[in-house]
Amino acid sequence: MKTVYLVDDDQDDRYLIRQAIQQTGVQVEVIEAENGLELLHLIQQNDTLSAALILLDMNMPKMNGLETTLALKADATTLDIPVVMISTSSNKSLIESAYQAGINSFITKPSSFQEFSELGDQLAARFLS
16 A cells, blocks of 8 residues: 655644545555654655655644755655645745755645545545556
8 A cells, every 4th residue: 555644734734635635535544744854754664665645734843845855855765756745825936946846746725625625636636546
């Protein structure tokens, strides 16, 4: 089974994104982390890395999405794992910096349950099929 790492400091957002992914019917294990440092630690502990996708919030304490992406793309074991940044920020320079750091996609964080559901469908179709 493939793994989706879901990294966001907002517990409610993690819950909604997890539900959106699970409702697609795609069989993946969702592992949650509150920040980039926790994600990197979890990945180091996983002997059999089967990550299909990493979903990152842009703004988090300890290690933000940009810093986390740079760390992931600098490591040969995580270099090829797709990274999708999800954020409420629409700052064009931050988004551009995220793409330069190596993200595969940027998605504005949904604000309704319907939008979260659509997000799950988009992620499943593009990254988890």
